[in-house]
């Protein structure tokens with residue numbers, strides 16, 4: 001999908017530090033659907049990025065290229081997909097730490113997640129925690145001024161729904177596809193994001 005002749009950009013952030021992470025597999029699936037819907041996509045695998053802990057007051061340049069990549073990717077995104085494993089009834093620390101770095105966007109023209117649509121995904125071992133983790137992320141995304149997509153995917157009993165890190169449950173795969181398409185559609189309708197600012201030479205419309 002395009003806005004002002006530019007392809008929309010969807011950035012996926014997620015996965016845990018566990019090899020074969022289910023939340024990473026779920027994110028990959030949704031991001032593929034975004035790409036099929038016409039968006040440019042970028043996957044930020046948190047295990048691969050292996051980010052340092054966020055430290056208030058420390059300049060961005062001191063955190064190194066991986067943090068800079070994260071910050072730049074979020075800055076350029078029209079929409080995001082964020083996928084976490086549910087730890088102790090909420091989002092995993094590795095996910096929250098990644099979100100903490102969005103503080104570096106606080107003084108941007110589009111601060112934090114302003115004008116960006118965010119699709120949320122969680123995987124859990126039991127029945128309840130994926131819903132709770134998604135709800136916890138809703139609070140974080142709202143605090144960051146993002147717009148939560150009105151479909152969230154919480155995958156309970158993830159251990160029986162993934163094979164080799166990929167989603168193997170047709171029903172949840174379809175929901176992930178729907179979410180991937182939805183964030184592209186909503187970002188297109190918002191007509192927001194970097195495209196709008198660039199198209200108007202830096203003047204917010």
Ligand SMILES: Cc1cc2nc3c(=O)[nH]c(=O)nc-3n(C[C@H](O)[C@H](O)[C@H](O)COP(=O)(O)O)c2cc1C
Pocket residue numbers: 015016017018020021022023024084085086087088089090123124125126127128129130158159
């Ligand atoms: C430290 C830790 C805490 C967890 N806490 C919960 C929990 O409270 N409820 C639950 O249903 N599953 C819990 N789980 C299981 C994970 O939610 C599940 O394995 C999920 O798929 C993890 O995501 P990942 O596969 O991307 O690593 C926990 C797993 C770990 C390692």
